Amino acid sequence: xxxxxxxxxxxxxxxxxxxxxxxxxxxxxxxxxxxxxxxxxxxxxxxxxxxxxxxxxxxxxxxxxxxxxxxxxxxxxxxxxxxxxxxxxxxxxxxxxxxxxxxxxxxxxxxxxxxxxxxxxxxxxxxxxxxxxxxxxxxxxxxxxxxxxxxxxxxxxxxxxxxxxxxxxxxxxxxxxxxxxxxxxxxxxxxxxxxxx
Ligand code: MN
Numbered sequence: 001x002x003x004x005x006x007x008x009x010x011x012x013x014x015x016x017x018x019x020x021x022x023x024x025x026x027x028x029x030x031x032x033x034x035x036x037x038x039x040x041x042x043x044x045x046x047x048x049x050x051x052x053x054x055x056x057x058x059x060x061x062x063x064x065x066x067x068x069x070x071x072x073x074x075x076x077x078x079x080x081x082x083x084x085x086x087x088x089x090x091x092x093x094x095x096x097x098x099x100x101x102x103x104x105x106x107x108x109x110x111x112x113x114x115x116x117x118x119x120x121x122x123x124x125x126x127x128x129x130x131x132x133x134x135x136x137x138x139x140x141x142x143x144x145x146x147x148x149x150x151x152x153x154x155x156x157x158x159x160x161x162x163x164x165x166x167x168x169x170x171x172x173x174x175x176x177x178x179x180x181x182x183x184x185x186x187x188x189x190x191x192x193x194x195x196x197x
Contacts, residue, residue, distance in 0.1 A: 002042075002052060002072075004035045005079045013087045017181040022169045030165050031078040038071040052076055053150070060151040073146035077127060077159065084158040086188040093189035097157075097196060104138035114140045115160075115183055120176045125163040128179065131156050132196060157192040 007027055012020035038055070042048045047055050047068065055072040059065035092098065092108040105111040111130075119128025122142040129141050131154040138157070141149055149156050160182050167178035 002035050002038050002075060004032045005082065007082055009087060014085055014186055017170070017178070017185055018085070018167075019170050022165075022167070025169070026161075026165055027078075027082070030163075031075070034071045034074040034078070038068070038075060041068050041071060052079075056148065057151060060148075070146040073148050076150075077146065077148055077161070080156060081127075081159050081161045083191050084160070084188055085182065085186040086191075087186070089189065090183060090185040090187045093192065095193060097189055097193045100132075100136070100138050100196060111138075111140075112183055116176070116180055118142050119160050119162055119179045122162050128160045128162060129154075129156055130158040130192065155195065157195045158187055 004027075007023070010020075011023045011027075014023065042050075042055065045068075047058060050058070052072055052075060055068060056076050059069035059072065062069065093101070098108070101108055101111045105114065115128065115130060118140045119142060122128060122144065124144060126142055126144040126147070129143065129149050131139050131141055131149045133139060133154055139154070141154065143149060160179055162175060162179065167175060171178040
């Protein structure tokens with residue numbers, strides 16, 4: 001059985017950028033629904049009992065497996081999103097992530113500009129990502145709906161959810177305000193460093 005990941009912080013920890021009200025719906029309703037759906041969908045299939053990431057990879061790009069992919073990938077994406085955020089995060093990182101950002105983007109300001117612009121410009125529902133490619137170079141990519149960069153050979157380091165349910169209660173149509181506040185105040189650089197390896 002797949003389970004709903006416990007939040008790594010209290011529902012109000014990310015306030016005021018992301019309110020307890022938003023997190024209550026986002027984690028307790030939207031994220032939980034993907035878990036409930038996937039548990040129903042895998043029943044009796046050859047994917048029953050497989051790890052989540054295996055389900056995501058086995059169903060990616062297969063039209064007849066779209067419900068399995070959408071729900072498994074959305075669980076993976078949300079687990080990753082909650083860990084990408086922390087109270088008192090954001091701003092410029094230190095250590096090896098700072099070095100990788102300087103090598104890949106030239107400066108933290110350039111990273112910030114690209115992370116914001118690419119994530120804000122995702123048309124419709126989706127995600128903005130900081131990833132590392134196979135050569136270890138960092139890039140910013142966006143994905144639509146449930147799509148996830150790990151099916152494209154990219155290693156995710158951090159993500160920002162830009163489905164409207166992630167920000168509409170707090171910021172309404174002002175997606176850029178939400179994205180910029182996440183970058184400046186909530187990104188969990190320790191999580192990015194652990195993912196960079
Ligand atoms: Mn979401």
